[in-house]
Amino acid sequence: MTTVKTKTLAGDGQAPAVSVLRTSPMRSARTRRLGLTVLGWAIACLIFFPIFWMVLTGFKTESAAIADPSLIFSPTLESYIEVQARADYFKFALNSVVVAFGSTLAALLIAIPAAYSMAFLPTKRTKGTLLWMLSTKMLPPVGVLVPIYLLFRDFGLLDTRTGLVIVYTLMNLPIVVWMLYTFFKDLPKDILEAGRMDGASTLQEVMFLLLPLTLPGIASTGLLSVILSWNEAFWSLNLTSSNAAPLTAYIASFSSPEGLFWAKLSAASTMAIAPILVFGWLTQKQMVRGLTFGAVK
Amino acid sequence: MGQIMTKTRAAGRTVGGLRTLSLQAPAVTLLFLWMIVPLAMTVWFSLQRYNLLMPEMTGFAGLENYRYLFTDPALWTAMGNTLLLVGAVLAITVVGGTLLAVLFQQEFPGRGVARVLAISPFFVMPTVSALVWKNMMMHPSNGVLSWVAESFGLPAVDWFSSLPLTSIIIIVAWQWLPFALLILLTAIQSLDDDQVEAARMDGAGPVAIFFFITLPHLKRAISVVIMIEMIFLLTIFAEIFVTTSGGPGLATTNLAFLIYIQALLDFDVGMASAGGVIAIILANIVAIFLVRMVAKNLES
Helix, strand or coil, rough: HHHHHHHHHHHHHHHHHHHHHHHHHHHHHHHCCCCCCCCEEEEHHHHHHHHHHHHHHHCCCHHHHHHHCCCCCCCCCHHHHHHHHCCCCHHHHHHHHHHHHHHHHHHHHHHHHHHHHHHCCCCCCHHHHHHHHHCCCCCHHHHHHHHHHHHHHHCCCCCCHHHHHHHHHHHHHHHHHHEEEEEEHHCCCCHHHHHHHCCCHHHHHHHHHHHHHHHHHHHHHHHHHHHHHHHHHHHHHHCCCCCCCCHHHHHEEEEEEECCCCHHHEEEEEEHHHHHHHHHHHHHHHHHHHCCCCCCC | CEEEEHHHHHHHHHHHHHHHHHHHHHHHHHHHHHHHHHHHHHHHCCCCCCCCCCCCCCCCCCHHHHHHHCHHHHHHHHHHHHHHHHHHHHHHHHHHHHHHHHHCCCCCCCHHHHHHHHHHHHCCCCHHHHHHHHHHCCCCCHHHHHHHHHHHCCCCCCCCCCCCHHHHHHHHHHHHHHHHHHHHHHHCCCHHHHHHHHHHCCCCCCCHHHHHHHHHHHHHHHHHHHHHHHHHHCCHHHHHHHHHCCCCCCCCCHHHHHHHHHHHHHHHHHHHHHHHHHHHHHHHHHHHHHHHHHHHHHHC
């Protein structure tokens, strides 16, 4: 409408032509911006919808959960209370916490010395060692399911938290070493050099200089390791049954077809993913570094 | 003087070498054991007659397990399913992830929140996402999708019985699209704005800019996404375990699930190990390329 008008005006004289040039790109920029906003938000909401719906369903009663989808209902905490009372939710949550944080702590303790020596005392073999560590990550777990299962059975590690901690520590060790290595390498060498000049031993150097200075990097490495262990579902489904089952395995027990417990499933799931969602949001940037082994920055 | 210099330097190197050795030893030893012991056992078992249900049947089997496996149609069905699953999810996530990365790179109000929402599914544990989709989204009578279809007057789809593999593909793609988006969004942020601006000045439209500037810039990140996803997607397990259990029939049995059936349900250690060896070989073909690329990156 406006373009037609200005076009006819533009034929009459010079001045309106200038205003055409000025207003129409601005207007099209504005519509473009509006279009982008609508499209961006629509897609984001569409992708997020299943999570949103799950959180919503957790606050419904079981009968409301399987009724026709509706945004209007009277919210209740019934399912949250029942999940705890009937299924002993916190036992599984505790398993998840112990296994995820235990394996992360173990991986950090083993990885910090290794990453330190790789970053500050590099030899000709350092690069090869790093790549070799990375390549151990490429071994598909299902390829070694049988021997690990049998070894765990023989050593009495099946369905124990210790067993899962061992597996997760080793599973995440290459990524943890790799991420710590990249964070340590970013640290200016002079700082550690200065500490050494002042007579600090290697241990003091690590404890009082390296660790405090790279704390943000270490924290995001730790968080990534916690996220990966928390969400791991192959080993937890195959190596645990009731005692050491973490949340991934507990949630899987809702797949049995006996009755529909959608509200309880949703309540349990919401509690299971909430902390990890927050961790993930906090560490997105650094995660890319770890997940791609520094190949994408 | 020169002699002394070289001597001290040599001594320093040994001390450094020893330190390196002792510092790296725990990590390297543990990883070596973690990799080599099970790997050797898998290869060894795959050459044995070893079934936990038939303890009297033992002994060296040679390649018998492999021959049996390769003549079993279940293996080929599983291989086909694995390839379909990997291929379809890769296509969806890479194309979708690239387009979404371009979209979420544009400035619009609330972009930060929209990005966070779009990335979220990647942080949801696989058993939760599979069950939420199976029950609340794809349930034939009470699911959201069937409700949407019915409100448009369309018949509801019984996803897991009529389109089992497609359903699995949708769930897995929903989990991995955010991964591709996260990586590609990071990569696209290093794109030089001046270059884009210069191209625009020269009269390049958005489509031309996408194909001649953005896409070449993302080439490397896209190949990283493809390789990492392939390694994980080759052995998708939990999503199948909680939704279809490989069925109906073998319709959603992939290589990982086939090995699981043979090992923990049929207790045929020999056969399962042979399957494991095949999975390892497949994953390694992909891994070689990925490791090479990372190695090149380490040098620069």
